[in-house]
Amino acid sequence: MSTPAPPKKPLTILVAATEAAPLAKEGGLGDVAGSLPVALSALGCQCALVLPAYREILGKTPFTVAAREVPIWMGPDRLLVDILETSLAPGVPAYLVRHDPSFLRDGKYGDAYGPYGDNDQRFLLFSKAVAALPRHVPFVPDVILANDWQTGLVMALLDNGALPGTAGVFCIHNMGYLGLVPPEHVPLIGLPDRYLDWRGLEFWGRMSLMKAGIAFADKLVTVSPTYAREIRESWQGAGLEGLVQYRSDRLHGIVNGVDLALWNPATDPNLVANYSLEDRTGKTACKADLLERMGLSGEFMDQPVLGMVSRLVSQKGLDIFLVAAQGLMDLGLGIVVLGTGDQVYVEALRNLAQENPGRFAAKIAFDPALSRKIFAGADLFCVPSLYEPCGLTQLYAMAYGTLPLVRATGGLADTVSDPRHGHSPGTGFSFTPYWAGDLTWAASRAVDAWRDPPTWNAMTAQAMKSAQTFTWDRAARQYLKVFHQALAIRRGGA
Numbered sequence: 001m002s003t004p005a006p007p008k009k010p011l012t013i014l015v016a017a018t019e020a021a022p023l024a025k026e027g028g029l030g031d032v033a034g035s036l037p038v039a040l041s042a043l044g045c046q047c048a049l050v051l052p053a054y055r056e057i058l059g060k061t062p063f064t065v066a067a068r069e070v071p072i073w074m075g076p077d078r079l080l081v082d083i084l085e086t087s088l089a090p091g092v093p094a095y096l097v098r099h100d101p102s103f104l105r106d107g108k109y110g111d112a113y114g115p116y117g118d119n120d121q122r123f124l125l126f127s128k129a130v131a132a133l134p135r136h137v138p139f140v141p142d143v144i145l146a147n148d149w150q151t152g153l154v155m156a157l158l159d160n161g162a163l164p165g166t167a168g169v170f171c172i173h174n175m176g177y178l179g180l181v182p183p184e185h186v187p188l189i190g191l192p193d194r195y196l197d198w199r200g201l202e203f204w205g206r207m208s209l210m211k212a213g214i215a216f217a218d219k220l221v222t223v224s225p226t227y228a229r230e231i232r233e234s235w236q237g238a239g240l241e242g243l244v245q246y247r248s249d250r251l252h253g254i255v256n257g258v259d260l261a262l263w264n265p266a267t268d269p270n271l272v273a274n275y276s277l278e279d280r281t282g283k284t285a286c287k288a289d290l291l292e293r294m295g296l297s298g299e300f301m302d303q304p305v306l307g308m309v310s311r312l313v314s315q316k317g318l319d320i321f322l323v324a325a326q327g328l329m330d331l332g333l334g335i336v337v338l339g340t341g342d343q344v345y346v347e348a349l350r351n352l353a354q355e356n357p358g359r360f361a362a363k364i365a366f367d368p369a370l371s372r373k374i375f376a377g378a379d380l381f382c383v384p385s386l387y388e389p390c391g392l393t394q395l396y397a398m399a400y401g402t403l404p405l406v407r408a409t410g411g412l413a414d415t416v417s418d419p420r421h422g423h424s425p426g427t428g429f430s431f432t433p434y435w436a437g438d439l440t441w442a443a444s445r446a447v448d449a450w451r452d453p454p455t456w457n458a459m460t461a462q463a464m465k466s467a468q469t470f471t472w473d474r475a476a477r478q479y480l481k482v483f484h485q486a487l488a489i490r491r492g493g494a
Helices: 028-042 119-135 149-159 183-188 209-216 225-230 241-246 282-294 298-302 318-330 343-355 368-377 393-399 410-415 436-450 453-467 472-490
Strands: 012-016 046-052 064-074 077-089 092-098 143-147 167-172 206-208 219-222 251-253 305-309 334-339 360-364 380-383 403-407 429-431
Touching: 012 028, 012 119, 028 046, 028 077, 028 092, 028 143, 028 472, 046 119, 064 119, 077 119, 092 119, 119 143, 119 149, 119 183, 119 209, 143 149, 143 472, 149 167, 149 209, 167 209, 167 472, 206 209, 209 241, 219 472, 225 251, 225 410, 282 298, 282 305, 282 334, 282 368, 305 368, 318 334, 318 343, 318 436, 334 368, 343 360, 368 393, 380 393, 380 436, 393 403, 393 410, 393 453, 403 410, 403 436, 403 453, 429 436, 436 453
Parallel strands: 012 046, 012 143, 046 092, 143 167, 167 219, 219 251, 305 334, 305 380, 334 360, 380 403, 403 429
Antiparallel strands: 064 077, 077 092
């Protein structure tokens, strides 16, 4: 009689990120880093999160001190950091790297004047603290999942033997930010010379921390399959497309998930009326509430409303949206925009609102409650991005029965199905060329569909059903497969 194999030990996963909801969030990375550890924990993994100890976390979150005065070498300087511990969710600890000169600031990455000038040094310090963490707290990971350039150095440190037996997986959320280190700061990296040439971190006379993650991870992940293909091309590869092509056998595309407990129109307390896939009547009251709050004319109760919640930056397609705005209004669309960002776009949106009262409204703010009212109250949701690694707002809109109008790039192409491409009934409308005219053309097809209630109702129902398939459980299972593969590579099993 054969002896049964012993049960597999649960994987221990440390997620290293520079933001994670609800502790500290700036964008989509915060949603991922806040939700994925919880979903992995539900699958039986032992998970922990590590973040910088930002002012906003320390001001609202109870914590204990897990380790004091952990030494971190930054070139010739020995800096001391404290490791604090709090909780992301029950059973999921969150460790905070406290170094007040680096992280006790009003912003995570910058202030009203732009990115902090010492961001390379701040996140070199953080990455070194991540690699040192398991020697000072009772959590030794099988795998570290590092996210974007701010934690790219962790992969090189693991390759250099910082934590023998620990595999490194690097997730690329946005290839457009390379994390460049100027020549005068290269000694702070603290790696042997073999890591600092063209085969390692070197990038046109500087060092790239994004390149460190891509070059030295055991496995690579991007946040959608289409983006995983796009970053192998020069127009999306940011100068690293050759390296991505070289390491493409280690690269996986996994679409982000949606926490349906948080993004549910049936239970959302921010809505004036709740509704569900089975009974969508409350959406009418949500539209009336949105029009009143944003100052749009009541006539748009009988005309479609287009919403946009976005960072106001070029990546998000503001250039073509602003050119197309008049044409969109000529189609009969009312428009509401919420976001913060570059001043040139802020001023352009304000001007449009002043010139088109009752038809175009813009609020320049970060307002999570209002964003949910837009997801619920709009008929269409616009995401015309120049590039979009994954995108979450189109999924939130779908969950609320609001049809996305998107440029078919990255995760937008992977999550929105256009009936023009043979999808029946479809979940939204897409266009490919980055031109204002193509955006307007796609919007005209959307308006035509809105004027045909059977078609529109079928599409909104399909969008709500489709959103329910993009769960964090689904994404976590795919990540778990990648983690096992990475661990086999690191420990010589593949």
